[in-house]
Amino acid sequence: MRHTLAVLVENKYGVLSRVAGMFSRRGYNIDSLTVGVTDDPTISRMTIVVRGDDEVLEQVTKQLNKLIDVIRVTDLKSEDSVERELALIKVNSDVSNRSEIMQIADIFRARIIDVASKSMVIEVTGDESKIAAIEQLLRPFGIKEMVRTGKVALRRGQKSS
Amino acid sequence: MTESTEKMTGARALIECLYREGVDTIFGYPGGVLLPIYDELYDANIRHILVRHEQAAAHGAEGYARATGKTGVCLATSGPGATNLVTGIANAYMDSIPMVVFTGQVPSNLLGNDAFQEANITGITMPITKHNYLVQDANDLPRIIKEAFHIASTGRQGPVLIDLPKDITLQEIEFYYPDKVDLRGYKPTYQGNLQQIKKAASEIEISKCPVIYAGGGIISSDASKELLEFAEKIKAPVTTTLTGMGGFPAENPLFLGMPGMHGTKYANYAIQESDLLIAVGVRFDDRVTGKLKAFAANAKIIHIDIDPAEISKNIKVDIPIVGDAKWILQKLLKYASPSQSEAWIKRIDHWKKDNPLYYVEPATGDGIKPQYIVEQICEACKDAIIVTEVGQHQMWAAQYFKFSKPRTFITSGGLGTMGYGFPASIGAKVGRPDKVVFDIAGDGSFQMNSQELATAVQENVPVIVAIFNNGYLGMVRQWQELFHNKRYSSTCIQNSVDFVKLAEAYGALGLRATKREEVRPAIEQAIASGRPTVIDFIIECEENVSPMVPAGAAINEILDLERKE
Ligand SMILES: Cc1ncc(C[n+]2csc(CCOP(=O)(O)OP(=O)(O)O)c2C)c(N)n1
Ligand SMILES: [Mg+2]
Numbered sequence: 083m084r085h086t087l088a089v090l091v092e093n094k095y096g097v098l099s100r101v102a103g104m105f106s107r108r109g110y111n112i113d114s115l116t117v118g119v120t121d122d123p124t125i126s127r128m129t130i131v132v133r134g135d136d137e138v139l140e141q142v143t144k145q146l147n148k149l150i151d152v153i154r155v156t157d158l159k160s161e162d163s164v165e166r167e168l169a170l171i172k173v174n175s176d177v178s179n180r181s182e183i184m185q186i187a188d189i190f191r192a193r194i195i196d197v198a199s200k201s202m203v204i205e206v207t208g209d210e211s212k213i214a215a216i217e218q219l220l221r222p223f224g225i226k227e228m229v230r231t232g233k234v235a236l237r238r239g240q241k242s243s
Numbered sequence: 244m245t246e247s248t249e250k251m252t253g254a255r256a257l258i259e260c261l262y263r264e265g266v267d268t269i270f271g272y273p274g275g276v277l278l279p280i281y282d283e284l285y286d287a288n289i290r291h292i293l294v295r296h297e298q299a300a301a302h303g304a305e306g307y308a309r310a311t312g313k314t315g316v317c318l319a320t321s322g323p324g325a326t327n328l329v330t331g332i333a334n335a336y337m338d339s340i341p342m343v344v345f346t347g348q349v350p351s352n353l354l355g356n357d358a359f360q361e362a363n364i365t366g367i368t369m370p371i372t373k374h375n376y377l378v379q380d381a382n383d384l385p386r387i388i389k390e391a392f393h394i395a396s397t398g399r400q401g402p403v404l405i406d407l408p409k410d411i412t413l414q415e416i417e418f419y420y421p422d423k424v425d426l427r428g429y430k431p432t433y434q435g436n437l438q439q440i441k442k443a444a445s446e447i448e449i450s451k452c453p454v455i456y457a458g459g460g461i462i463s464s465d466a467s468k469e470l471l472e473f474a475e476k477i478k479a480p481v482t483t484t485l486t487g488m489g490g491f492p493a494e495n496p497l498f499l500g501m502p503g504m505h506g507t508k509y510a511n512y513a514i515q516e517s518d519l520l521i522a523v524g525v526r527f528d529d530r531v532t533g534k535l536k537a538f539a540a541n542a543k544i545i546h547i548d549i550d551p552a553e554i555s556k557n558i559k560v561d562i563p564i565v566g567d568a569k570w571i572l573q574k575l576l577k578y579a580s581p582s583q584s585e586a587w588i589k590r591i592d593h594w595k596k597d598n599p600l601y602y603v604e605p606a607t608g609d610g611i612k613p614q615y616i617v618e619q620i621c622e623a624c625k626d627a628i629i630v631t632e633v634g635q636h637q638m639w640a641a642q643y644f645k646f647s648k649p650r651t652f653i654t655s656g657g658l659g660t661m662g663y664g665f666p667a668s669i670g671a672k673v674g675r676p677d678k679v680v681f682d683i684a685g686d687g688s689f690q691m692n693s694q695e696l697a698t699a700v701q702e703n704v705p706v707i708v709a710i711f712n713n714g715y716l717g718m719v720r721q722w723q724e725l726f727h728n729k730r731y732s733s734t735c736i737q738n739s740v741d742f743v744k745l746a747e748a749y750g751a752l753g754l755r756a757t758k759r760e761e762v763r764p765a766i767e768q769a770i771a772s773g774r775p776t777v778i779d780f781i782i783e784c785e786e787n788v789s790p791m792v793p794a795g796a797a798i799n800e801i802l803d804l805e806r807k808e
Contacts, residue, residue, distance in 0.1 A: 144552035
């Protein structure tokens with residue numbers, strides 16, 4: 083089972099290593115972790131995707147809460163949150179297949195952000211399955227390089243996390 | 244509330260903060276980057292105990308904290324000074340003891356440069372502190388110190404480290420000490436959920452075989468009075484863990500002694516047969532539970548703890564109550580009615596009669612059994628503070644001393660640190676000069692910090708080190724005897740040192756007892772001397788700690804190891 087945690091932390095020196103250290107020390111696996119400052123500059127928000135059953139999730143949440151610099155931890159259930167990830171994909175291309183790749187990008191509402199004589203960089207945003215799908219379609223052309231931001235998520239509706 | 248401000252250096256501010264936190268004693272060792280702080284300490288109204296190794300500063304501060312209930316404070320220089328504290332910090336972390344640790348650091352502009360005596364101590368201690376700080380601006384120092392003492396001493400207590408780059412201690416600031424702490428990420432729960440408490444009360448009422456399993460949380464929350472009243476009210480027997488010793492009077496008929504690997508048979512039987520296990524301030528350590536799946540398998544479990552992360556960490560709990568043990572026990576006293584334990588108490592009394600802790604006198608007649616020494620210390624000085632090292636002697640101390648008050652048994656439970664006892668006993672004696680303080684030591688453990696004899700003598704701290712000299716790293720030898728065919732690989736340390744001469748070399752009193760009848764006089768002489776004393780008790784060398792649950796077995800599968808001579 084994978085869980086997405088929204089973790090609000092003090093925007094302070096050393097917070098990332100406290101959080102990362104807790105995970106590795108206790109043997110929990112992080113699938114992805116993103117950090118950025120929030121609308122309040124003293125608070126950063128981490129979005130952490132962890133793998134584990136409910137018991138693991140409970141322990142992870144409690145251990146996170148024990149860290150003094152962690153302000154709040156919320157388990158974001160996919161049914162009531164919006165999730166996005168951004169990927170940049172550099173794919174082999176030349177005049178012969180450029181338009182075909184552009185068509186694929188179009189279908190996914192992805193954008194071409196760099197074109198060179200032998201390659202193109204495509205920017206795509208979406209949930210995991212969408213990124214997996216475009217990756218699969220681009221693979222036959224030869225993916226030279228790919229980078230993903232890891233998931234970010236917000237709760238739907240009025241409530242915040 | 245605003246306080247008038249005053250200009251001063253970071254080093255001076257540190258001292259001012261310590262005054263405001265009521266710190267009267269610190270354990271430390273100087274070094275280059277600490278010069279500004281030591282200059283301030285020179286005429287500060289704070290007792291500084293100069294140790295001979297920084298590890299002893301950390302253990303000393305911890306012993307002081309455990310004996311007094313106050314937060315212990317220690318100080319060491321950057322680099323090796325700081326890394327020498329690591330074992331002591333880890334020890335305090337494992338046993339949840341409040342401590343504030345100050346380390347010197349290279350000047351801020353050199354940080355990260357592999358400067359002389361630079362060690363990344365905040366990085367190193369991240370997993371073994373409750374929290375730590377690297378001070379980046381002296382103006383933050385008072386707030387940080389205030390927070391550190393708050394964090395160390397509230398919630399689940401523990402060590403907090405503050406790393407002080409030298410330039411910070413020289414920086415001039417306008418001193419202002421905040422009177423409140425506001426940490427949005429740290430709000431420990433003290434009051435337990437009433438719904439849960441009532442649920443627990445109704446389980447107690449219908450229970451026929453209840454057992455209370457209490458630990459170090461009883462001591463830190465000062466809840467031993469409540470525990471006694473509660474146990475007597477609900478008529479439930481009580482077992483206390485190694486760190487919970489003294490939390491319940493050993494003489495009380497409801498007392499079961501210690502559970503687990505070297506616990507009493509009846510404590511283990513009672514847990515295994517119980518229908519309701521009331522766990523208070525414990526963490527279901529593997530030394531207590533043995534094989535987890537078989538632990539209290541038929542019991543409902545109520546778990547009272549201040550740390551939510553302990554709930555269902557090792558074992559699934561039926562009724563968790565997060566909060567302060569004292570507060571929750573007070574409420575439980577109000578809501579709970581007696582359990583239906585008459586038959587159960589009788590059964591337990593039978594177990595006690597049939598399976599007491601025991602030892603046989605040595606065949607040679609006048610040899611010394613270690614258990615006998617513990618009994619004699621107890622008889623000679625019932626309200627002594629007993630500190631221990633780690634090994635067989637530690638278990639004998641826990642088994643045979645009749646503790647009646649909290650904060651009278653100080654031992655390294657979670658980390659099991661050899662070398663802990665002697666410096667911790669110095670800390671305990673400094674904190675409680677009115678008490679007789681014994682370090683029950685092994686001949687191996689004592690040698691891990693015996694240099695602190697110099698501290699005890701120079702600072703005139705009259706602790707009594709009772710060495711249980713078996714010529715072995717006995718606890719390891721016991722395992723080799725049982726599980727490795729008596730192949731005593733690197734555990735024999737016989738005749739390697741003359742402890743009497745060692746004591747004398749440091750200016751302490753050295754005594755030796757080789758026969759049974761010399762035991763009591765040596766104890767009396769040590770107490771009467773009022774000096775730091777080492778007693779070298781030559782004990783039966785292959786005595787085992789009995790009974791014992793082999794690793795991985797269920798705790799009712801407990802073996803009798805006492806040699807029937
Ligand atoms: C610092 C440290 N190193 C190693 C150990 C492993 N260990 C546990 S008990 C023990 C033997 C202790 O010997 P001694 O102090 O003579 O006590 P005894 O068991 O003989 O009473 C050892 C080596 C430990 N607990 N701590
Ligand atoms: Mg020994």
